[in-house]
Amino acid sequence: MWIALLIVQTAAQFARAQESTATSPQTPSSAPAADEKPRSARETRERLERLACGPQGVHLAHHTEKNPQPLPEQPPDKGLIYVIRNGSMVGAAIQARFAMDGKWVGVNRVSNYFYIEASPGPHYFCADANGRGLLSLVIEKGTTYYLQQNLTMSGTDLDLINAEKGKQYVAKYHRSTFEEKHKN
Amino acid sequence: MHTVTVSVLLAFSLVLSVPLNTSQGSPLQPEETSDSVLQDSSPQSDLHASPPNTPKPALTDGTPVHLKFARTVVSSQVIAGEKVPLEVVDPVLVGDLVAISRRAVAEATVTVAQAKRTMGRGGHLELKIESVRLADGELVPLRAVKDVKGGDNQPALLAGMGAAGLMYWAGSPVAFLFFAKGKSATIPAGTELTAYIAAEFPLDPSKFHAADVIPQEKNAPK
Numbered sequence: 001m002w003i004a005l006l007i008v009q010t011a012a013q014f015a016r017a018q019e020s021t022a023t024s025p026q027t028p029s030s031a032p033a034a035d036e037k038p039r040s041a042r043e044t045r046e047r048l049e050r051l052a053c054g055p056q057g058v059h060l061a062h063h064t065e066k067n068p069q070p071l072p073e074q075p076p077d078k079g080l081i082y083v084i085r086n087g088s089m090v091g092a093a094i095q096a097r098f099a100m101d102g103k104w105v106g107v108n109r110v111s112n113y114f115y116i117e118a119s120p121g122p123h124y125f126c127a128d129a130n131g132r133g134l135l136s137l138v139i140e141k142g143t144t145y146y147l148q149q150n151l152t153m154s155g156t157d158l159d160l161i162n163a164e165k166g167k168q169y170v171a172k173y174h175r176s177t178f179e180e181k182h183k184n
Numbered sequence: 185m186h187t188v189t190v191s192v193l194l195a196f197s198l199v200l201s202v203p204l205n206t207s208q209g210s211p212l213q214p215e216e217t218s219d220s221v222l223q224d225s226s227p228q229s230d231l232h233a234s235p236p237n238t239p240k241p242a243l244t245d246g247t248p249v250h251l252k253f254a255r256t257v258v259s260s261q262v263i264a265g266e267k268v269p270l271e272v273v274d275p276v277l278v279g280d281l282v283a284i285s286r287r288a289v290a291e292a293t294v295t296v297a298q299a300k301r302t303m304g305r306g307g308h309l310e311l312k313i314e315s316v317r318l319a320d321g322e323l324v325p326l327r328a329v330k331d332v333k334g335g336d337n338q339p340a341l342l343a344g345m346g347a348a349g350l351m352y353w354a355g356s357p358v359a360f361l362f363f364a365k366g367k368s369a370t371i372p373a374g375t376e377l378t379a380y381i382a383a384e385f386p387l388d389p390s391k392f393h394a395a396d397v398i399p400q401e402k403n404a405p406k
Contacts, residue, residue: 041260122265136264
């Protein structure tokens with residue numbers, strides 16, 4: 001009787017531990033605790049990379065919509081984020097993946113864009129191509145953001161660009177869609 | 185190594201949230217009321233002894249608060265959502281009461297953080313000033329400009345220059361924009377700026393001390 005009770009209790013503790021381990025790295029809107037001791041730039045980058053980038057071993061099959069696509073309306077209770085890759089031919093053969101809060105949410109090739117919605121609060125973004133560009137933002141409801149995946153000769157940047165420029169890009173580029181495929 | 189100019193953009197945005205003081209959540213005092221209190225130099229004992237109809241002293245909307253960064257902020261060492269401490273440089277007086285003490289704590293939130301980028305391009309850092317703590321422990325919201333109703337902020341854009349060549353100005357009614365030149369996207373500790381109280385805030389005189397010296401005109405809103 002006691003042994004059976006002990007086994008059940010241990011199993012429950014193990015399950016809780018597994019659950020917390022699986023969910024803790026991807027808490028989407030919780031701000032990191034303010035540290036008493038300032039972090040180094042390297043520690044900050046590693047931390048942001050863990051918060052922002054998606055898991056390894058995920059392949060995103062990309063598709064470009066050739067026809068003009070309707071643009072979404074700005075949701076009043078969320079932020080709307082356009083992710084744009086401009087027409088630069090640097091790294092043209094490379095997919096530029098994009099993750100938010102530890103999950104891949106899109107991929108662009110040259111002259112592509114896609115959009116996502118985000119709840120208000122802090123979010124962490126990762127552009128992954130010939131290197132990783134990281135950015136963190138506090139998203140406000142009812143606001144549109146334009147992020148640009150910028151592939152350069154020495155790596156990948158993720159830039160917050162102004163709305164005027166972002167709208168111009170979205171008007172002339174093609175929307176991308178993707179399908180997630182797991183490698184064996 | 186690259187010899188480049190790194191631009192740092194810092195924006196301090198308006199917090200439109202209501203005051204956190206739930207115990208004083210009564211309707212706001214009319215402007216004439218606050219002004220009359222601010223111009224009243226009667227001693228604190230008079231305030232305590234005043235009849236019930238006498239209006240309470242109030243921290244008026246637009247009161248300037250001089251702040252400085254309590255520690256250095258570097259764009260590569262912070263993540264959006266984190267808090268940045270500031271402290272009050274000059275006490276803020278209402279009548280002869282110290283509403284906000286010197287070295288009182290204020291807080292800003294990092295809203296955009298980006299480390300320096302490839303090809304020698306600089307980082308990007310934006311902060312939103314949230315609130316300052318009154319002498320009685322309550323928090324009041326702050327904003328970047330004195331008057332949000334004015335609309336035309338262009339003539340007063342250049343607001344000041346802080347340490348290490350850091351320039352800032354009010355780019356809109358809701359934001360300070362900061363630019364810094366140099367390789368590091370850094371706001372040095374001690375960099376000063378002026379924010380403004382973002383609400384009418386009645387004060388309970390029994391919770392505040394009188395100032396020994398009263399440089400009243402310096403901090404009273406015009």
